[in-house]
Structure formats: structure tokens, C-alpha cells
Amino acid sequence: GAGVSQSPRYKVAKRGQDVALRCDPISGHVSLFWYQQALGQGPEFLTYFQNEAQLDKSGLPSDRFFAERPEGSVSTLKIQRTQQEDSAVYLCASSWTGTSSNQPQHFGDGTRLSIL
Amino acid sequence: DQQVKQNSPSLSVQEGRISILNCDYTNSMFDYFLWYKKYPAEGPTFLISISSIKDKNEDGRFTVFLNKSAKHLSLHIVPSQPGDSAVYFCAASALNRDDKIIFGKGTRLHILP
Numbered sequence: 001g002a003g004v005s006q007s008p009r010y011k012v013a014k015r016g017q018d019v020a021l022r023c024d025p026i027s028g029h030v031s032l033f034w035y036q037q038a039l040g041q042g043p044e045f046l047t048y049f050q051n052e053a054q055l056d057k058s059g060l061p062s063d064r065f066f067a068e069r070p071e072g073s074v075s076t077l078k079i080q081r082t083q084q085e086d087s088a089v090y091l092c093a094s095s096w097t098g099t100s101s102n103q104p105q106h107f108g109d110g111t112r113l114s115i116l
Numbered sequence: 117d118q119q120v121k122q123n124s125p126s127l128s129v130q131e132g133r134i135s136i137l138n139c140d141y142t143n144s145m146f147d148y149f150l151w152y153k154k155y156p157a158e159g160p161t162f163l164i165s166i167s168s169i170k171d172k173n174e175d176g177r178f179t180v181f182l183n184k185s186a187k188h189l190s191l192h193i194v195p196s197q198p199g200d201s202a203v204y205f206c207a208a209s210a211l212n213r214d215d216k217i218i219f220g221k222g223t224r225l226h227i228l229p
Contacts, residue, residue, distance in 0.1 A: 004159070006159075033217075035219075040221070041221055041222075042120075042205050042207075042219030042220050042221050042222055043160065043205070043217075043219050044219070045216045045217065045218070048216065056216065059216075091159055091160070093159075104150055104162040104165055105162070105217060106162065107152075107159035107160045107161070108159050109157065109158050109159045110159050
């Protein structure tokens, strides 16, 4: 597939469990972004990678959220000790480069996370 | 404090007519603006963008207008088609600072037959 791929599409977890969400960006894309989209809201920035380097994690809501991209390709967003307010759609996006260029971000279809 | 505002949660337009979606922003550092379209259960799809050095960008049926002094942009779709029914997100970024995109809350567009 040529697009951004996210898995799983849906995840249901009990409060307190840990979850891991995966993102496969478009091949060759340098930049990778994670967003959180609550119901009725626009996507909100969580964190940004350029290759394997996490350049901005200012949007992560708490230290329970952790993201990595160890080889500069696939990324994983991990949420520890999940809370009900973590329920949202988590979107991943990638682009050719993140350095001051007019390159739009291409989004995956997201993972819908529901915390019971 | 919302930096990108889409004040109309929804809009209904007759098929064949012009759809105009509006967006306001507050951060004067924004220099790149985008519109994304989103269908249910899918991720946002890039539609059109405009740099702050321009005031208009056109791509087929879609035109984006930027009024920097008013910190306002709009997306025009003409003629509107049934497949245009979706949620439209306005977004902005400050390219010279970072590539973080700030999204509005979206406007749901309904194209009526």
C-alpha cells in the first residue's frame, strides 16, 4: 500500500492497561507525526519525529504517553496505565520532510481507542 | 485558546452551487495554511494549501483565499458535488518555527440533491 498504515484500527482496553499503537509511514517519508482526535474536535498534535529523532513531544498529555521510532520508519505510540480520558482516535501522519517546506502531511485512518 | 477557528459546525449547500467554508486564525506567525477533508472512519485527506506569500490558490473545483490582514481564509468549492459531503478541517502551521499543524474543529458540509 502506498499510504500511511495504522494498526490496530480499533482497540478496546480496560482502565489501567497499557496499549501500543503502530504506524507505518509512507516509504521514504522523513517526518512522522502523532495526533489525538477527540469526538467533535480537530486533530491535536502529540509528537513529531524526523527520522529516528523525536524533535517535539510538547503535545503529549502526560508521562504515561511515550512514542518511539527506533529505525526512522515504523513508529509506536504507547500509553501506560490508560485512563478513560485517553479514549480518542489516534492519527499518524507522515511527510517528505519537516524542515520548513511546503509538504502536506498524509494521514493514516487512525486507531480508535476506547477505554472502559 | 483556539488558534484556528471554524465557527460554523455545519453547512448545507445545494448540489451545483458554491460551497464556502470559512476559517479564522489568531497566530500571526502562521505562514502556511491547509484544508483537509475527512470522511467517516477515515483519516483526513489533504485537499489544498496556500502559503502566506499568496492570496489565492486554485486546484480544479477548489480555491483557497487568504486575507492576512484579517487573519481569515476560505475554501470555495464550485460546483458542489454529492461526494463533497464530508468534514473539512482548516489547519495552519508556522514553517519557520516548527512543522506542527494546528487544526480547527472542522465544518461538516452536506451537499443536498
